[in-house]
Amino acid sequence: MSIMNDLLARPGVVAAGEYAYRGDRFSYRGDLTEEYARMASIMCRATTMGMNMEGGMLEALQPRSGLHPPRGWIVHGPDHTVCVVANVFCMIDNAKGSINDVIRFMRVTVPHASIDLI
């Protein structure tokens, strides 16, 4: 809960959430309904899982490339941006928030997940 509250306190962050890697739980704060948060958790989890699979392929091709293990991903839209690090996601209003600031905060604050969890 603390990380979500910390994210929501940052300028431009409109919602934040956290999901279990095994897919059976999620929690959220901010401007989302329960159903939207559930959908967002499923989409973020699916993309994170795919990203880890892809990182494994890159690692097999070139060990210690700097891309593996993945920490997260960003989808930058015209007005909103989704930032995900490990199993935490947030949505940012581009006009009000700093993506650099949020990603820097998430990289430092969100613990790196053990590969066994993913």
Added chain:
Amino acid sequence: MATLDALMQLPGAMAAFEFRGSGELLEHRIAYPDRLNDSILDLLAHMCAANMSIATMQARGWERMTSMKGFYPVKAFTLVGFDWSVVVSGLHREQYKQDGKFSLPPFMGVVMSNETANYEAAFAALENQEPTP
């Protein structure tokens, strides 16, 4: 429209590349050939093409199923790796499509070191706009 040489001027830039929507690597620049090569850039380009398509599908579906707007069209997709990040954009392709052009320009991407990465500057460079202060 951004050029590969302009992308290589971004803070922490390690490589810049162009790729087709199908993922095939086209032109590229590599600052550290001992750490990156065209083989890994080719796989990366295929991954980025796939992830751009998935992100676009999700943004489209999200906007249709919720009342939330401003996610579509996806302007850029970023993979945040352990030490490096990759930012790719196909924004200019959208503009070409809206102008009714059939021959679309390639996607463009840049690999940056996380320590000095400036994601907003990368988005602006790929979209060929000045970064917001």
